[in-house]
Amino acid sequence: MNRILIDLQHITKSFDGQMVLDDLNLYIRENEFLTLLGPSGCGKTTTLRILGGFETPDQGKVIFDDRDITNLPPNKRQLNTVFQKYALFTHMTIAENIAFGLKIRNKSKAYIEDKIKYALKLVNLEGFEKRSPDSLSGGQQQRIAIARAIVNEPKVLLLDEPLGALDLKLRQDMQYELIRLKNELGITFIYVTHDQEEALTMSDTIVVMNQGYIQQIGSPEKIYNEPENAFVADFIGDSNIIGATMIQDKLVEILGIRFPCVDTGFGTDRPVDAVIRPEDVILSSPDKGRMEGVVTHLIFKGVHYEMEVTANGYEWLVHSTGMFPVGTRVGLDVDPFNIQIMNKPASEDEEAVKTDE
């Protein structure tokens, strides 16, 4: 494991009496691609702005490279930010934009020119030196914003929803670009987004946030497969979150039917939430499943069919490559290791969000 580069300790921040971050603790390792993921207003952008130096926390410390930088202004920090809407200097050429930070540091002319060439090559925009930012497309402007930040050789690159304004295809291309950049540069990336797919694709570590609290920290696989609470389960992908009773270790009762599972340590006869991903529901003929239901909706989604199946009073969301027309009676089953057991929400911010995302 790499050493810890940034350590946020007991960060608290409120705006106009509204608590945005409440006792946030988080460390970030060197060379890590860490994503702060959450819905708008969850505090992810405020966290990033505190790291960049644009906000000062009401309480708590920001430790960077074993130094307390809590009150250091942005221009004295060894991090650079890529802003959501690029924030390029429109009165300068592309070359002048990229050279901005280097000129302030009084680097030699030859060094600056080398760096501009290198950075433009890195973001695949060679020969753009003399162009004006206004003449570039959104994707190109974002690459320039990245180039402008990385020529300063920061230890950490902060990215504030940098792909938010781009269309889907470009966004996917840029995701691969960012992964490549991170590997070539060997620096730490801290990435803010509300897009769970983006987070899953690029990150080494995902920090899921809601209402100023960290909900779960973990690798993309862990966050997806083993969500710790209903909020995380619901925010990361689609899922069926069903009230259930833990009968004993490795046995759970869902909607009156007993399912074997792999979770232990929840006690006996305790109310819990069971999370089952739609792609983990197995549909078969009515007599074969553990539960029987009727297909009520069917949508073709390209890779798979999305179906809603009513069974034992619950409307299950099911993704399957097999197609079952509306009205078909089907059997439902779930493999034991695909049932994720969670404790019931302890507070409001852990509850599943009802959004249209």
Next chain:
Amino acid sequence: MNKTKYKLLGTPYFIWSAIFIVVPLGMVFYYGLTDRSGTFTLENLISVTTPEHSKALGLALLLSFAATLICLLLAYPLSMILNGMKVNQHSFIVLIFILPMWMNFLLRTMAWQTLLEKTGVINSILSFLGLPPLAIINTPYAIILGMVYNFLPFMVLPIYNSLSKIDPNVIHAARDLGAGGLQVFFKITLPLTVPGIISGITMVFIPALTTFVISNLLGGSKVLLIGNVVEQEFTQASNWHLGSGLSIVLMLFILVNMVITAVFDREGEGSVL
């Protein structure tokens, strides 16, 4: 089809501008380029080189330049303060700032006359406090004061407008890349507000250059600007030809100013008033 209909809606404006802009402009050019017998001459234009006229033009240029500079130096910090305020605060300040403009221009200037007079309000207070009197009425300084007072809002609004258009993240980006406060100002803020500055300069400089009311009221008959000379040619000497000729010369200066504006102000900041 619909386009022609919409164009028809502009008719009243076109008629208005024909009668009150194009025709008078044509008349100015006709009078300016002819003598009393109606024959073509450039004498009215050339007469600007006579010592009396060139002195009035020179003084007008000097005073309006000084007034513009003072306006700029006052307006820029003020605009920055306004821009840094929250919306509900700044709209109140802007209101206070614009409120005097709802009063008649003549009245406001006459008020300054009363304030600055030898036995006026300011001097009464000064003598009451045992301080030496302020003797600037009927001097070029009083005229500059009047110009700055009357035209300052025209400098503040375009500069404030261009400042408020700067994305805060652009400032943050500059800070993020290592720029300190002064560097951000000179490398980012100032260059990005050049269009607003140029618009402000135009909107203060042109009315200041051509004014005759401010110089009449605050300069007495002792300070003669080119605007006063033109006015006198029309109202007292009844020499419309000479007055028009000098007006055309003034127009040239304004034209130069407007060309400079057009070069710098591609985004039309000045048009947002």
